[in-house]
Amino acid sequence: MKAVTETAGLEAVVQEVLDEGKREAAAILEAARKEREALLSKARAGVAVLVREREAEAAGAVERRRVQEIARAELEAKRAVLNGQKALLDEVYQGALQALPTLAGRDALTETLLRKTSADWRAGRVFCAAADERAVRAATGGSFAGTIDCAGGIVIETADGRRRLDLRFETRLQDVWQDMVREVAQTLWPKG
Numbered sequence: 781m782k783a784v785t786e787t788a789g790l791e792a793v794v795q796e797v798l799d800e801g802k803r804e805a806a807a808i809l810e811a812a813r814k815e816r817e818a819l820l821s822k823a824r825a826g827v828a829v830l831v832r833e834r835e836a837e838a839a840g841a842v843e844r845r846r847v848q849e850i851a852r853a854e855l856e857a858k859r860a861v862l863n864g865q866k867a868l869l870d871e872v873y874q875g876a877l878q879a880l881p882t883l884a885g886r887d888a889l890t891e892t893l894l895r896k897t898s899a900d901w902r903a904g905r906v907f908c909a910a911a912d913e914r915a916v917r918a919a920t921g922g923s924f925a926g927t928i929d930c931a932g933g934i935v936i937e938t939a940d941g942r943r944r945l946d947l948r949f950e951t952r953l954q955d956v957w958q959d960m961v962r963e964v965a966q967t968l969w970p971k972g
Contacts, residue, residue, distance in 0.1 A: 865969060872964070873957055880931035880949045887915055893934055893947050894919050900936045900945055907935040909948075 883889070890912050894901070905925035908916040909932050916934065917924040928935060933948040957964075 865965065868968065869961065869965065873953075876953055876957075877931070877950055880953065881909075881911065883932065883949065886912070886932055889949075890915060890932065890934065891919065897934075897936055897945065897947065900938075901934075904936055904938045907937070908933070 890908070894906075894916065901920055901923050904923065906916060906920045906923050907925050907928045909930045910927040912932060912934075913924075913927050925937065928948075930948040931950050933950075933952065935948060936945040937943070
């Protein structure tokens with residue numbers, strides 16, 4: 781009977797070991813489940829943070845792009861306005877240049893130029909527009925050197941040909957225009 785008792789005792793020990801193993805396995809599985817849930821929770825939180833960061837980055841990128849597009853559009857608009865203003869200024873300049881040959885008081889202007897520069901042309905030569913040839917030839921005599929293609933005015937050259945004094949109407953207009961273009965622009969487009 782001793783063998784039966786030992787077998788029963790052994791079976792009880794085996795059962796107890798099995799029960800203890802099941803409890804430990806259940807505890808390990810429960811701990812693994814909790815750890816898995818904790819890891820998943822942590823991963824979800826990390827993903828949520830990452831999503832918020834990416835959304836913020838995307839919103840920032842969209843805002844930067846919007847600001848760049850607005851700035852680009854404003855620059856294009858300013859460029860178009862400036863191009864239009866330049867075209868109008870060029871048109872005004874060309875109109876003034878075309879009006880020079882028929883300028884009222886042209887003869888008086890030429891006479892004034894000759895009178896003020898007489899010391900220069902008496903020792904040199906004088907050129908003028910074909911339309912002014914008769915008046916300039918009469919005023920300068922032997923210093924008259926010929927005609928040049930211009931709207932009016934005179935060009936004086938020293939006798940040795942080293943120096944020229946350009947007093948053509950178009951040259952004078954260009955000088956005045958360069959000095960006055962800012963004033964002309966402010967008159968045409970006052971800043972309000």
